[in-house]
Amino acid sequence: MNATPTKSTLRLSGGVFTLSILRLTHASAKTLQAELAAQGPALRLVQGAAIILDLTDIDPSLSLPFSEWLTILREAGCFPIGVRNVSDEQAEAAAALGLPHLRGSDAKAASAPPASNTAAGSVFSQPLRSGQRQYARGGDLVCLGAVNAGAEVLADGHVHVYGPLRGRALAGVQGDESARIFCQRLEAELVAIAGVYMTLDAEHPLWGKAAQVSLDGEHLHIIALEN
Amino acid sequence: MAQTVVVTSGKGGVGKTTTSAAFASGLAQRGYRTVVIDFDVGLRNLDLVMGCERRVVYDFINVIHGEARLQQALIRDKMLENLYILPTSQTRDKDALTTDGVARVMEELQTQFDYIVCDSPAGIESGALRALYHADAAIVVTNPEVSSVRDSDRILGILAARSKRAEEGAEPIREHLLLTRYAPKRVQGGEMLSLDDVQELLRIPLLGVIPESEVILQASNQGIPAIHMQGTDVALAYKDVVARFLGEERPLRFVQPEKTGFFKRLFGG
Ligand SMILES: Nc1ncnc2c1ncn2[C@@H]1O[C@H](COP(=O)(O)OP(=O)(O)OP(=O)(O)O)[C@@H](O)[C@H]1O
Ligand SMILES: [Mg+2]
Numbered sequence: 427m428n429a430t431p432t433k434s435t436l437r438l439s440g441g442v443f444t445l446s447i448l449r450l451t452h453a454s455a456k457t458l459q460a461e462l463a464a465q466g467p468a469l470r471l472v473q474g475a476a477i478i479l480d481l482t483d484i485d486p487s488l489s490l491p492f493s494e495w496l497t498i499l500r501e502a503g504c505f506p507i508g509v510r511n512v513s514d515e516q517a518e519a520a521a522a523l524g525l526p527h528l529r530g531s532d533a534k535a536a537s538a539p540p541a542s543n544t545a546a547g548s549v550f551s552q553p554l555r556s557g558q559r560q561y562a563r564g565g566d567l568v569c570l571g572a573v574n575a576g577a578e579v580l581a582d583g584h585v586h587v588y589g590p591l592r593g594r595a596l597a598g599v600q601g602d603e604s605a606r607i608f609c610q611r612l613e614a615e616l617v618a619i620a621g622v623y624m625t626l627d628a629e630h631p632l633w634g635k636a637a638q639v640s641l642d643g644e645h646l647h648i649i650a651l652e653n
Numbered sequence: 654m655a656q657t658v659v660v661t662s663g664k665g666g667v668g669k670t671t672t673s674a675a676f677a678s679g680l681a682q683r684g685y686r687t688v689v690i691d692f693d694v695g696l697r698n699l700d701l702v703m704g705c706e707r708r709v710v711y712d713f714i715n716v717i718h719g720e721a722r723l724q725q726a727l728i729r730d731k732m733l734e735n736l737y738i739l740p741t742s743q744t745r746d747k748d749a750l751t752t753d754g755v756a757r758v759m760e761e762l763q764t765q766f767d768y769i770v771c772d773s774p775a776g777i778e779s780g781a782l783r784a785l786y787h788a789d790a791a792i793v794v795t796n797p798e799v800s801s802v803r804d805s806d807r808i809l810g811i812l813a814a815r816s817k818r819a820e821e822g823a824e825p826i827r828e829h830l831l832l833t834r835y836a837p838k839r840v841q842g843g844e845m846l847s848l849d850d851v852q853e854l855l856r857i858p859l860l861g862v863i864p865e866s867e868v869i870l871q872a873s874n875q876g877i878p879a880i881h882m883q884g885t886d887v888a889l890a891y892k893d894v895v896a897r898f899l900g901e902e903r904p905l906r907f908v909q910p911e912k913t914g915f916f917k918r919l920f921g922g
Contacts, residue, residue: 437748553856555810556803557777572856574806 445507448499449480455494462502464621473503478510478528486513492523547583554579554593561599575615584608596623598641607639608651622646655762657769658898659788661812663804665775667796668833671869672891673772674702674878676792679895681736682880685767688727691741692784693774694750700740704731704876714742717754723761732881737766747780759787777804777811786817790827790898792860796834797845802854805830809857829860831894836865837910848908861894863887864907 450458477499484490492509499506508528509520517527542549547565554560554569556576561567567581572589579585580596584606587595591609598605598620607617612632616625619641626633636651660673670693677689690713691699700706705728711721716739723739730736739762742749762769773784785791791812795805812826813819819826832851839845852859866887872879880891886907893903 552813555813556806558810558814574854576803576806577810 446475446477446504447480447510448477448504448506449482450495451483453484453488453490455491455498458495459498462498474505476505476507478508479506479525480510481516482511486516488516490516490519492520492525496523496525547581553589556593573614581605594618595639597639603641605641609638610636610651612637612648617646617648619646655764655766655769656789657759657771657787658790658792659771659773659785660792660794661773661781661785661808662775662794662801663777663781663808664796664801667794667801668863668869669775669794670698670702670772671873671879672792672794672831672833672863673699673770675880675887675891676895676898677736677768677770678730678733678878678880679891680768680770680898681730681733683895683899684735686735686765687768687770688737688739688762688766689770689772690739690762691772692750692780693772694741694745694747694780695743696774697741697743699772700728700738701876702873703738703878705738705740706876709740712740712742713758714745714749716758717749717751723758732877747774747778750780750783752783752786755783755786777807781808782811782815785812785826786815788812788816788826789818790829792829792831792898793855793857794831794833795851795855797832797836797840797847797851799846802846802851805855809855828857829898830855830857831860831863833863834865835862835908837908841910859905860897861890862905862908863890863894 479495496506506525508526509517510528512520512527521527545565547567548560548562549568549570550560551570553571554573554577556574559578560580562581562583564582566583566586567579568586569579570588573579573587573591573593573595575592577593579587579593580599582598582600582602585595585597585608587609590611590613592613592615594616595607595614596618597607601620603620605619607619611634612626613634614626616623617639619639622641622644624646632648632650637648638651640647660669660676662669673689677687681687689699691697694714700709708728711726713726715721716723716726727737727739730738759769771784771788774780793805793808795801809828812828816826818824830852832848835848836845840847848862864886866885868882868885868887869879872882879887882888890907893906896903
């Protein structure tokens with residue numbers, strides 16, 4: 427036994443993190459791969475990010491292809507770090523691959539202004555600033571102020587921005603091709619509908635103008651908003 | 654109860670420490686009991702700018718860790734008797750500022766001062782978060798360039814979401830834009846963003862514009878807050894800032910290029 431204890435260099439501290447949650451709806455690795463390929467740009471949002479796999483929608487009695495999922499997701503550029511809403515057996519299989527079972531709850535994005543959420547969608551009355559990201563699940567997203575450069579708004583439905591749109595706007599992120607983006611002043615870094623995206627710059631003829639973006643097949647259409 | 658004002662920016666080197674020193678001195682000149690705290694653990698610049706580096710014995714970190722009492726760490730300013738400096742440590746790292754420890758010190762300062770000015774470190778990590786957490790008002794120091802504006806925007810988002818006021822659902826932090834290192838000639842030449850550009854991008858009330866000036870360097874080398882540099886543009890600009898902060902109206906100055914020489918004026922430029 428050593429009489430003089432040496433001072434530990436380890437330091438343990440706590441931290442709170444916002445993570446993306448990927449909800450898988452089927453147990454097949456093939457489908458996941460196909461979907462990831464189809465999602466393209468929407469998935470760029472989680473590139474390099476740590477994500478949690480949420481298995482709410484999957485039959486708890488199934489044995490799941492965790493190892494294949496891990497390979498596919500890592501290849502797609504994201505890092506699964508845990509699972510949630512799994513059965514005990516599934517949790518055990520995940521843990522064997524280094525994916526712990528997490529029991530956290532969904533948090534409202536910690537670094538974003540409050541929204542009023544209704545069945546019709548989410549309304550933000552504060553500007554969205556660089557680094558903030560808001561997602562209106564299942565509906566439209568309305569921003570009364572600006573979406574500044576470096577901020578990001580996403581909606582399953584339409585995106586409406588009544589201040590200048592200088593950040594990124596993605597409508598129809600679950601694949602709704604009829605979703606549109608409406609803005610009072612188009613100065614966006616990127617617009618996307620149902621995964622089809624386009625980057626913009628000041629050369630665009632409608633730069634700084636009121637415009638709407640819609641999807642026609644493979645192409646985004648940007649036209650002036652007449653009033 | 655004291656009012657807590659954070660001087661913050663996101664981006665480094667834009668003039669937070671210069672502003673903290675001048676602004677705190679200006680409040681003290683107006684008769685308010687003021688303390689200015691250095692939250693930039695590991696760099697420790699504020700005491701140099703305030704010219705009290707040789708009088709630092711105990712610091713903020715010592716107080717947080719119970720190694721010294723607050724009164725032992727507070728340094729009285731050499732020019733103004735109701736101004737105190739709470740310096741930080743150069744040898745510890747950022748983790749030495751614990752959330753609870755900071756809260757305890759802030760609470761103790763609340764009862765002794767009218768204004769607590771917090772000089773934030775650059776960045777958006779723990780150090781900056783701790784500096785802004787207790788704020789009632791924020792001075793967002795911005796230089797007229799795109800990257801600085803972007804970082805200020807980021808900090809404004811964080812002020813609105815991560816401060817104590819935000820967490821408790823209280824009135825939001827009062828936000829003030831301070832544009833520093835403004836060189837009207839270079840704005841005219843299109844090398845820098847204009848005041849209008851910056852205001853349009855950030856959309857918060859303007860507290861003032863501090864011109865780019867060599868006087869700042871002279872002042873900091875002498876350990877004298879710039880507001881004491883009699884008759885200079887920067888001293889006048891910082892005095893205006895303090896006045897506006899206290900609710901007085903002051904017209905903007907130093908935002909137009911300087912008039913050139915007598916002959917140019919005579920014969921038209
Ligand atoms: N108005 C000004 N005109 C000219 N130089 C200035 C002006 N304001 C600040 N400076 C100079 O810019 C440099 C950075 O200033 P300062 O230390 O106040 O910035 P800071 O934001 O506190 O930096 P950090 O992020 O490293 O803490 C210093 O050399 C200072 O002298
Ligand atoms: Mg500094």
